[in-house]
Amino acid sequence: MYGARARREVYYTLPANRGIVAKARHSQPTGSFSGNSRWAQCGFASELGTNHLTGQTESLFHVLDPRQFSRAQLDELCVLTTKVRTVAKSHQGARTLQTLLASRRAMLYFTQPSTRTFLSFNNACHVLGIRTSEIRDPSTSSEVKGESFEDSIRTFSSYVDVVIMRTRREGMAAQSAALMDRIRRPVPIINAGSGRDQHPTQALLDIYTLERSFEAGGGIDGKVIGLMGDLKRGRTARSLAYLMKNYSNVRLVFIAPESFRMEDDLKANLRDSGVEFMETEKLGEVISDLDAIYVTRLQSEYDTEGESSGFDHTPFTIGLDEMQRLKADAIVMHPLPRGPELHPSVDTDPRAMYWRQERNGMWMRAALLIKIFKVEDQID
Ligand code: MLT
Numbered sequence: 088m089y090g091a092r093a094r095r096e097v098y099y100t101l102p103a104n105r106g107i108v109a110k111a112r113h114s115q116p117t118g119s120f121s122g123n124s125r126w127a128q129c130g131f132a133s134e135l136g137t138n139h140l141t142g143q144t145e146s147l148f149h150v151l152d153p154r155q156f157s158r159a160q161l162d163e164l165c166v167l168t169t170k171v172r173t174v175a176k177s178h179q180g181a182r183t184l185q186t187l188l189a190s191r192r193a194m195l196y197f198t199q200p201s202t203r204t205f206l207s208f209n210n211a212c213h214v215l216g217i218r219t220s221e222i223r224d225p226s227t228s229s230e231v232k233g234e235s236f237e238d239s240i241r242t243f244s245s246y247v248d249v250v251i252m253r254t255r256r257e258g259m260a261a262q263s264a265a266l267m268d269r270i271r272r273p274v275p276i277i278n279a280g281s282g283r284d285q286h287p288t289q290a291l292l293d294i295y296t297l298e299r300s301f302e303a304g305g306g307i308d309g310k311v312i313g314l315m316g317d318l319k320r321g322r323t324a325r326s327l328a329y330l331m332k333n334y335s336n337v338r339l340v341f342i343a344p345e346s347f348r349m350e351d352d353l354k355a356n357l358r359d360s361g362v363e364f365m366e367t368e369k370l371g372e373v374i375s376d377l378d379a380i381y382v383t384r385l386q387s388e389y390d391t392e393g394e395s396s397g398f399d400h401t402p403f404t405i406g407l408d409e410m411q412r413l414k415a416d417a418i419v420m421h422p423l424p425r426g427p428e429l430h431p432s433v434d435t436d437p438r439a440m441y442w443r444q445e446r447n448g449m450w451m452r453a454a455l456l457i458k459i460f461k462v463e464d465q466i467d
Pocket of ligand 1 (some may be wrong): 424
């Protein structure tokens with residue numbers, strides 16, 4: 088039983104004016120963009136800034152929130168990711184990629200723990216020749232001397248061409264982007280995870296993983312995607328769910344216990360966007376309907392009153408028994424790190440996509456940087 092459809096959301100605007108797709112300078116006939124007939128049918132193509140001749144979307148600057156992305160941009164990023172991944176396979180290609188952004192510098196400001204996002208951004212930069220500096224522990228920066236967060240970000244921007252940041256608190260990437268929009272030498276801000284709220288670049292790599300996995304099966308459109316675990320506090324599930332308004336007839340199944348259900352703001356957004364969803368605590372009742380299951384861990388670092396203690400993972404776990412009930416062509420994803428909710432015995436099943444998902448992150452983040460610095464035309 089899926090939630091009722093409502094009106095479709097047309098456009099999302101962030102407070103920082105550079106974070107969104109710029110509106111098209113010229114109104115184009117919307118029916119002629121062949122890469123995505125859905126946008127054309129909806130008549131949104133010109134509003135979303137798609138160049139109907141090249142299929143390229145307008146440029147990206149800040150990356151703050153999954154809601155800023157259009158279908159045209161997602162499609163373009165997926166194509167670009169495949170191109171980077173393919174080009175990087177040969178020595179010659181890898182060398183070419185290394186020259187693409189060799190004059191650029193990036194700051195990795197990660198004050199919340201990270202393994203994959205940090206390493207994949209760092210390596211994506213290196214793939215493209217971007218030199219990186221990092222702060223991972225705020226106790227080693229002038230913040231301990233009382234320097235304000237905004238002054239710290241402005242200082243980073245004096246030395247680099249892009250700031251990639253992960254913070255424990257929500258809203259700090261947007262705050263940094265708003266600061267950049269007020270100064271004379273703004274640099275793009277990339278949100279690499281903001282508290283419990285958003286993880287837009289994870290959502291992009293998840294979209295790429297889904298597209299790649301369903302390449303022969305019509306892509307993401309029309310798929311039934313389960314999101315399971317701590318959906319209340321897991322930013323990856325939130326961000327991925329937000330992107331689903333860009334795809335036709337996707338149905339989401341939220342599988343979580345009462346205490347960790349998806350938040351109401353996200354569900355309201357899905358209703359407004361016309362994305363169908365249902366909620367259940369019973370994995371067994373839906374597992375055989377799923378085309379993908381996106382498993383997440385308990386976000387115990389956000390506990391305030393021991394919410395996670397004594398939690399019984401058993402009903403929200405994927406192991407060999409659950410794999411037997413999953414469709415033969417369905418996939419299992421996980422943003423990692425994992426806890427007991429995903430048994431290592433699943434790792435060797437060809438439907439386990441999380442290690443590929445992890446590697447896709449590096450390629451997608453490289454594609455994103457290429458798009459931000461507008462060098463996509465130099466790859467061919
Ligand atoms: C994240 O940064 O949100 C993750 O990679 C997923 C998690 O920590 O569960």
